[in-house]
Amino acid sequence: MPRPSHKQPTNAELEILQVLWQRGQATVREVLTELSQAREIGYTTVLKLMQIMADKGLVLRDASVRPQVYKSTRTEKQTKKQLTGEFLERLFDGSPGKLVMQALSSRRTSPKDLAQIRELLDRL
Numbered sequence: 001m002p003r004p005s006h007k008q009p010t011n012a013e014l015e016i017l018q019v020l021w022q023r024g025q026a027t028v029r030e031v032l033t034e035l036s037q038a039r040e041i042g043y044t045t046v047l048k049l050m051q052i053m054a055d056k057g058l059v060l061r062d063a064s065v066r067p068q069v070y071k072s073t074r075t076e077k078q079t080k081k082q083l084t085g086e087f088l089e090r091l092f093d094g095s096p097g098k099l100v101m102q103a104l105s106s107r108r109t110s111p112k113d114l115a116q117i118r119e120l121l122d123r124l
Helices: 011-023 028-036 043-056 076-092 096-106 111-123
Strands: 059-062 069-072
Touching (some): 011 043, 011 059, 043 069
């Protein structure tokens, strides 16, 4: 089974990426402001995380402006596709069917969601 890439974002990094995907680009202070609405977090923590993310290639930093501006190197869709693929391989032996069966059996699925799943299956 292949090991996940070291460039896989952590949960905290995913929170930052969510802000960057919504805004397009942002400074550390802007990301801090967004994240602070949900939980207490410090400026230096956000700064350090974003520096690590830049080193991992998850974000680009524009150092030509002050304050520095960050943006994601990948779209939300690309990141979700990568993470889903890694999750599928690690937990379900690469079987989408096993993943879907587990998801559907783990909690009640709304009729609307079931209709969307049926529509997707019909298209495939």
